[in-house]
Amino acid sequence: MEIDEPGAAAPDAASGGAASSPASGAAPTTEPASETSGGAASSEGSSAAPPAAAPVAPAAASAPAAAAVATVPDRGPRSQILSPLVRRLAKEHDLDLAQIPGTGSGGRITKADVMAVISSGEARATAGAAAPTIAPAQPMPAPSAGIGDEVVSVSHIRRAIAEHMLASTQGTARAWTMVEVNVDHLVKLRERVKDAFQERYGIKITYLPMVVRATVDALLEYPDVNARLDGENIVRHRFVNMGIAVSYDAGLIVPVVKGADGMNTIGVARSIADLAARARAHQLQPDEVQGATFTITNPGPYGSVASVPIINQPNVGILSFDAIVKRPVVIDDAIAIRSMVNISMSWDHRVIDGELATRFLARVKQNLESWDFAEDLGA
Template sequence: MPTKVIMPQMGESIAEGTVVKWLKKVGERVERDEPLFEISTDKVDAEIPSPASGVLTQVLVKENETVAVNAVVAWIDGEGAGEAVATVPAASAVATTPPAAPAAAEPRADAEVEPPPAAGGKTRSSPLVRRIAQEHHVDLSQVKGTGLGGRISKKDILAHLSQAPAAAAIDFAGPTHVVAMTPMRRQIAEHMALSKRTSAHVSTVFEVEMTRIVEVMARSGEEFERRHGLKLTYTPFFVRAAVEAIKAFPIVNSSVEGTNIVYKRDVNMGIAVAIETGLIVPVIKHADEKSFLGIARAVKDLAERARTKHLNVDEVQEGTFTITNPGVFGGLFGTPIIPQPQVAILGVGAIEKRPVVRNDAIAIRSMVYLVLTFDHRIIDGAVADQFMARLKSGLENWDEAVL
């Protein structure tokens, strides 16, 4: 019995979604819950699992086409029959009409169906290759395998990595080349412009000495990794220090509604993560209630799932303050734009050794530029600078017992 595949609703306010990529071809077998297609919506990009086991018989929505939520995007002919029906996603209210012979234009003779490739189209690799792929965010289906039976070997993936271009090259047919924005890009564009129109952006820059934290990491990083199974990075230090500063200056954790200032009890910390197609800001909910370890775990988990497109909708919502980290490519500092309706964003530059004056002598210290962009409608320069002074003091006098 055929099963519908529908465009899922990824959050209450979402009305449409774009099919970015089909992960299975017509005629290929798909197992229930195996990823079937990738979608992009205004809020998140996600991989959508198949609602049933069977053969993908028909694809109704092409890649890069946008359709309304709950629209049927494909059909699966499940030999698992009854079992498959029950697994159609919850949107069945819309889908009550019995399937009107989806195969009208498509005779269901097996001869017409493209035979699935050997081993169900799975890429053959090895544990090592899969680990490298995960670490470098490589889609293994894009790597050419030269091992036995097309297996992707270590050599293949290392060759693939070494030739990966820094940025996609453009094929110019004329003097210009027009590309439609992806939904995510459109969303970012609108939001950035909206924020600049809404808030009175002012930025203040502080230089902070990181020597103590660099030392803490050198001393305890390995032990931390061994004990907790995750690598110690700088981000949780900044999150933790920002939370402490917010507690002292709660207006930084507020928003503007008309002529009211709305203070937020919880600190929900957004962490900007650059991904292939743009930028996404997963949110650590209740960052003020989490231990250092809890923050470190959340940072790693959210960043990883952002990159692999496995975030849930509610994990990118309800942020109250945001940290962005433009320093990873070497920028000294940037002046970030505030994500609405928040009123401040902290930019973290590159941590590097610089000559500084200490006790009238030139010393080499690990330094970083921190930038706070704040909404001058409700936060005055003095408050912003006091917040930053507090943040600076927290980082420079890091309490090692916290780790």
């Protein structure tokens, strides 16, 4: 499909950002702590019977040592045998178990130990004393460019596009609706008149002017789609200024066909061709990219069959005209091959409801399938 004004208003499915790969770094290695190996002394009994009193003395000497060991709390592994109740109480009262002396077996902390700290009013002091100092999170350093990577500065235009698209996604309640349209007769009409049209008017005839005309009629029928939200009010425009998304070397721009509701198809075609040519030549005036009341984007020439464009604020809707493809359809209970296209609209749910969006697209579909553009094109 030929077209002079391809463009896409940053559809979600096509506007993917390049993912940054974190710089890989070797994990720090930790030297294992050196272990002191103690040899276990092995004692073999002699064949001679030992004196009867010999074994008594060591046993007596070891008894006090064992008692001494029993009175030293085992501060290390005791936390591994804490009861679930003790853990829960400590968590509920923000207690550091390492600061609570245990009176249980082997220095184990019991429920009574925790309740004693809570009832004594030491819980706050214990929690405060145990509160660790957490360093603020440091931002990850930006990955450096790898070998062979190209670093390109973000242009002023690209930055402006990014800011506008981000503001739109954050400031609207976007929803989406799509219909399929049989444009078989439009394909045949364009094929029949394209050479004569270009010879007569000096421009190519594309499908976009026909889509604009069909959309303008639907906007006049459903003025809430040709509107903007102004605080607590909805402003319905009494005219149609149609924004046309145009891609060019610097990115994306939306020149505006002012007064599209007063033009025929030839007038729309001439206006789009002029705006698109001057947009790509960087010759548009500031007022020529302002004042749109609705926007149309046309990613079809690039093969897109279903796109979800971002609303061009302050508009409350944007229509997408995707690729025309031949596919089988059922007509009067028979399967036939027809040229079909998906037309979709992203719309702001703060102003438009699903029924209105569907009725609007149904009107555009009806116009494209039933209107005879031959006379309008001078054919």
